[in-house]
Amino acid sequence: MRTYDCIVIGTGSAGNQAAYKFIEKGLRVAIVENFTPGGTCAQRGCDAKKILLTGSETKDAVERLLGYGVKGLISIDWRQLMERKNEYTRAIPEQTRKRYAETDIDYFHGEPHFVSSHRLRIGEEEIEGKQFLIATGLRPRELSVPGSERFITSNEFLELKELPRRLVCIGGGYISFEFAHLARIAGADVTIVLRSNALKQFESELVDVLLEATRALGISIIKEAEVVAYEEESLYLSNGDVLKTDIVLNATGRVASIDQLGLEAIGVAHNEKGIHVNAYLQSSVEHIYAAGDVAVSGNPALTPFAGTEGRLAADNMLEGNNRKLELLPVPSVVFTAPNLALVGETEAALKKAGIPYRGRLIDTSAWQTNARIKDSFARAKVLVGEDDQVLGAHFIGVNAAELANYFSFAMQHRIPSTSMQQTGFAYPTPASDIASLFED
Incomplete structure (x- = not known):
């Protein structure tokens, strides 16, 4: 069995930043991933999304300026736009693995599970670690209504080869509004279904303006309704509405990606939001830390915080708990139009x-x-x-x-x-x- 000074679980910003710090100190490091290496932000989140939004932002700008010295409409070639995104994302896993090899980080691919607080099983293999950093991030929340197995999440939306003619977005957060605006500007008929208030963490007066702008784009908004069932092309709502749609996007939020780890058996305190940590990003088990979106640290789930937390956790694991997490004001942005x-x-x-x-x-x-x-x-x-x-x-x-x-x-x-x-x-x-x- 291989033994490591530190085992990092997750290859996003937090995990990578920590792993490279450990290597710089001459430690033996392993990193584990159950998806494609390189993290959510670059491949299935911020970066990938922003490439697609380049198309909708450009089209929106042209359409706003018609009659302001601008003539002629432009259209979005969805396949071409998606291929541009894929050119960026498809190189990330191999680039990530290559850098691990170059820096002597041992990479393991598979579903990790704690056998004990110092031992991790990945598939048929077990490895042992003196310390662990959990940086597994968040995953889309699942819905349990009849037909929900046919819903897509942001992961699948970012791989759509064709723009749907009709799209329903369930949820009132970033993903629902951003993808609704993107799809509508690209030419789809779009409806947003809200169970309660939209974008609750933002200033309410400005959210009201965004709702006005959303409707001005031609997006329908249905408030105070929940999804009851999805059958064939019909989405049934609790208010009695029946929406005809080709695709339903489940954007009802994200939960901690920790179910598979077996944290209960080793005493790591956690809930649906993630792993409870102290000001040093240390969990309830002394030699296990957590950083990034999966850590309930007080910071919002934003990429800038993930890298910072990964570095801070690594410092505390290397030198003892001597650096407390500082909660700094960092902007949150909904990239709508x-x-x-x-x-x-x-x-x-x-x-x-x-x-x-x-x-x-x-x-x-x-x-x-x-x-x-x-x-x-x-x-x-x-x-x-x-x-x-x-x-x-x-x-x-x-x-x-x-x-x-x-x-x-x-x-x-x-x-x-x-x-x-x-x-x-x-x-x-x-x-x-x-x-x-x-x-x-």
Whole structure:
């Protein structure tokens, strides 16, 4: 039986960052994957999705500017767009395995299961480790209604060879809205089914604007309804509606990918959301750590946090628990048309916590930066505390993601709002609008 100083389970951002740190210290390292090596973000998430969105973003921009000096429509070639995505993603597994070989990381492919707290079984083979890092991420939540075995998830959507003529997206989160917008702009008839409020973690006033923009695209939204059954091409809802559709996308959320690990038997505390960790990313079992989306750390499930957590966990495993996890404000973005973005706290959260603030919703659609690109849904809300620090920044519009990045930088480095207002930026650009985003 092979023995390792550390065994990493998962080959995404968190797992890879940790494995390379262990190798740099001259340790013997194994990494285990039950899917294609390289992680979700690059192959079945952020990167792959954004390549497809390049097509819908371009088409949306052209259609917005018709009559603004732009003539002629463009169309999306779904097969060609998907092949462009595949050119990027198909190389990742081999590139990942090659780098493991070059850096002397032993790679194991298969379903991992703890035989004991120091021993892992992968298929017919068992390996032993002094320490473990679990970085298995999240997987799509399954629905259990008649016919749900025919639903697709984001994984299958990103492999569709043909754009469906009719698509129903179940769920009110990122994936549901992003893929609904992508498919609609590409030419599909799309309906979103919401059980409750959409995008609950975002500023509610801006979510309302996104719902308005979604309907303006021609997407139907059905609220307060659940799926009851799917039979042939008919999707039955709890409100009595029957939707005719070719494909149903189950985008009802994601759960921790840990069912197969056998964590109960070795005493690792966890729930559906993931593995419970302390400020050092250490689980309830001393020599087992968790990082990335699978760790219930207080950070949202975003790629920037995964790599940071992987490195931090590795440091603590190598040197003892001497680095605590710092919860930094990082933007969350829904890549719809237009984008919806937030960084920091919402107004509702500040009110609930009793934290004083100033700030209000501003309609920025008539500002030159947005008017020239016919961004009729552009809005902003910046929330500032009594100490002049930005507590939250919320945007919807074509430039929402980049504006959120500016405010993330300011919040992480505690740059007061007055300094942001006094900073000179190139004009006219989205950044040059920052000084006008603060309430007088």
